[in-house]
Amino acid sequence: MRFVVSFFFVLLFFGMFVNAQTYSGFALSAQGEIKYRNFKHFDYVNPNAPKGGHIKQYALGSYDSFYNFLPKGVSVKGLGLLYDTLMVRSFDEPSSQYGLVARQVQRAKDNTFVIFHLDENAHFNDGKEITAFDVEFSFNTIAKGDNPSMVRYYADVKDVIVVDKYTVRFNFKNNKNRELALILGDLPILPKHYYQAVDFNANLLRIPLGSGPYVIESFDAGRSITYKRVEKYWARNHPTRIGHFNFDKITIDYYENDAIALEAFKTGKYDFREEINARNWTLGYNGIALKNQDIQKQEFLHFLPSGMQGFVFNIRKNFFSDRCVREAIGLAFDFEWSNKNLFYNQYTRTKSFFENSEYASVGIPLGAELELLEPFRRSLPQELFTQSFSLPQSKGNGDNRENLKKAQALLKEAGYSLKNGKLQKDGNPFVFELLFVSPEMERVVIPFQKNLQTLGIVMQLHRVDVAQYVKRLRSFDYDMIVGVFPQSLSPGNEQAFFWGSEVAEIKGSHNYVGVRNSVVDALISKIIQAKNHKELVISVRALDRVLLWEHYVIPHFHTKTFRVAFWNFLEHPKITPIYEVGFETWWVDSKKLEEIQKKYPNFRR
Incomplete structure (x- = not known):
């Protein structure tokens, strides 16, 4: 699991008014309004995008774990493809979520509990249906497990109660945490029948079972992993999933460092990269593939907080x-x-x-x-x-003397002094x-x-x-x-x-x-x-x-743009979401891929 994105949500009153104590609906929003109501798909997808193709991506370093909710090991990239959550967010609204495993949600008006009603069609990729007992198991495993961040994240949940097979209720310790119901909406659902007798820590590379659009097909521990699309994915026709997950297979290869990874990209070892290095973006992609426009560089404006x-x-x-x-040391960065x-x-x-x-x-x-x-x-x-x-600011000419003078004064105020060119305090x-x-x-x-x-x-x-x-x-x-x-x-x-x-x-x-x-x-x-x-x-x-x-x-x-480079057999929707690159909505143009393979004999080899 990547960093779990957290939102301050209030439940939107949308749908059926259940009783005097709760609101009910299928959508949640931090802003009190949602964009999508009776919708067939999100605006930023191509609902007719063809399925197929085997694409390659990259990651740096290595990995030794398939369990990102554990505090041990380094998790492999892409694990979010394996698990569905109770709710999913849209990429063109600041903070709206829509039901996935949960078809409906009820939230107490006084914010003391939330109830999720599950979609009875939802099932894991071994065919077993998803029930409230799986939600309960997932919460107890993730929120009460060994990962201190997760334990703290869900700390305001008092308990979880299985109301019936498809209904689960979470009671809160207090009504102060206005975001808590939505944090629970982000909960990945684990299969109780698969994991209840398993010691997660015993084998961090035990292949997980989920209900998501992909499964792990194969892996070379620490070096690569291949995900395979689930053809009979239970939510393939769900409004929040149409136009998504179009690649038949996704392989992620690991590289020692980014310099090696960039060279591998230019020779066609993998297909897509989001560039974070300004020098690479300006100079690093020069070559015959870029000159022939077989490698495309595009910038997409976004409205994400930069962090x-x-x-x-x-x-x-x-x-x-x-x-x-601390202020003095900051003055030394030009x-x-x-x-x-x-x-x-x-x-x-x-x-x-x-x-x-x-x-x-x-x-x-x-x-x-x-x-x-x-x-x-x-x-x-x-x-x-x-x-x-x-x-602090400088003229950018390498002369940072004014800021360094200010730093010296601050260090003196903190009790430091120079001796033989070395800053010290109490002889240290x-x-x-x-x-x-x-x-x-x-x-x-x-x-x-x-x-x-x-x-x-x-x-x-x-x-x-x-x-x-x-x-x-x-x-x-x-x-x-x-x-x-x-x-x-x-x-x-x-x-x-x-x-x-x-x-x-x-x-x-x-x-x-x-x-x-x-x-x-x-x-x-x-x-x-x-x-x-x-x-x-x-x-x-x-x-x-x-x-x-x-x-x-x-x-x-x-920077306020997503900078992406890709081989031009990859296609993306005309509308780009403003809060994500949205790579999960892209697809392969098989004819262009054939042309690339003919033109570059070493492509993918």
């Missing part, structure tokens, strides 16, 4: 516990120079944890946001109330390690390292493989990392995983920084308990402002 990528401090380390020190010389001016500096969304804080806190923050004034940096947050030199995975990141970190040397700080660079990186992240065994905090279209419970004090010392949580801040905790509670969209926006902006002023992360950069 936050950056250099992440582990404030569990004493040398990063001082906010002044984004303008990097953007000009490394990224071909393709990026924009990220200035918010909720960049590219209405949740990003701006200016100084005013009105309701100020009222929310006022009780915490003594616990917050006073500049937060009087200044707009800004990141300032030395720390940056842990990262991608070799492409070295181009970014080496200039940063040199600026820190000017300050007398030694930043040691340590690049590791994906497996080591995941292991060290789970145990907080690092000083600084290159980390990512993805954001959903409607922030909610996941903020507690990122910043909550309760998970700061729980290994496997996503509180990589080690934040234990009572103000942050209070604001997270406000977000989770927000009664309406306006209150949510105010609460998230306040949290954003506090996180920025605490300098927990040195922000990187982002």
Whole structure:
């Protein structure tokens, strides 16, 4: 399972009014409106897309697990193809979900429970029907298992009750978590009959059974995996599935690093890649296939929050516990120079944890946001109330002296001094390690390292493989990392995983920084308990402002487009969804594939 995208949802009153205590419907929305009512399919699909073809994708590193809800191992890419969920979201609305395994949902008006009514046609890929007992088993396995993130994610569920074979009820511990019913809608359904006697940890490569559109056909552990389309997939004619999952087979090959993977793509070893590297996008695809337009490059504008990528401090380390020190180190990162010389001016500096969304804080806190923050004034940096947050800027010519002077002053304020060109405090030199995975990141970190040397700080660079990186992240065994905090279209419970004090010392949580801040905790509670969209926006902006002023992360950069490259036998719908690339709606043009294979004898070999 990839990061579980979380939404702050309120149930849309749509469909039959059941009684005075519940609302009932087949659709859920955070915004109170849904786009699709009596619909045959989503607008961004081609309902007549041909089925067929064997496509190849890529991944980096390796894998050793088919169970992404466990805290062990590195999960293989693509596991979401195996499992259906109670609800699914559309890709052209900010936060709407529609019933899949659940044909209808009832939610208490006072938000104390939710009831899912299952589609009696739903079945697993071995032919066994999906029942409420499977939903109960799935919840108990995932939400009460060994993964601390999942346990915390579902912590506000009091219990699960099987009402009858096709009806399951979840009771809540309180009515404050307005998003909880929708979190449950994201629940992947596991087959109880298949797993109830299985020790998941005994064999992480035991092939899973699901109810989704694909099954695992074959795999070479750590190197590749092939998924095969289920011809008699139970939901193949479901409105939320028409036009999706058109490839007969999907093979994912693993590569040691992205440089090798890019070269493999250009020679036709795989078919599609979403490019995140600006240099690659500008220069890396040059070759005969691109010149002949057999490789296509396209950019799709999106409206997704960019989230936050950056250099992440582990404030569990004493040398990063001082906010002044963190701010000083941030002044040594020269984004303008990097953007000009490394990224071909393709990026924009990220200035918010909720960049590219209405949740990003701006200016100084005013009105309701100020009222929310006022009780915490003594616990917050006073500049937060009087200044707009800004990141350091340079002229991009390599001269970062003004920012480094400011950094020196902050370090002196924190008790550090230079001795023989080395920054130290209490006789201890300032030395720390940056842990990262991608070799492409070295181009970014080496200039940063040199600026820190000017300050007398030694930043040691340590690049590791994906497996080591995941292991060290789970145990907080690092000083600084290159980390990512993805954001959903409607922030909610996941903020507690990122910043909550309760998970700061729980290994496997996503509180990589080690934040234990009572103000942050209070604001997270406000977000989770927000009664309406306006209150949510105010609460998230306040949290954003506090996180920025605490300098927990040195922000990187982002782009507002999906950059994709693909061999031109792949086709996609005319309408592209604004919140996803939507690759699951693409298909193969078999005639074009034959032409490609004739033109390039080494294609796929």
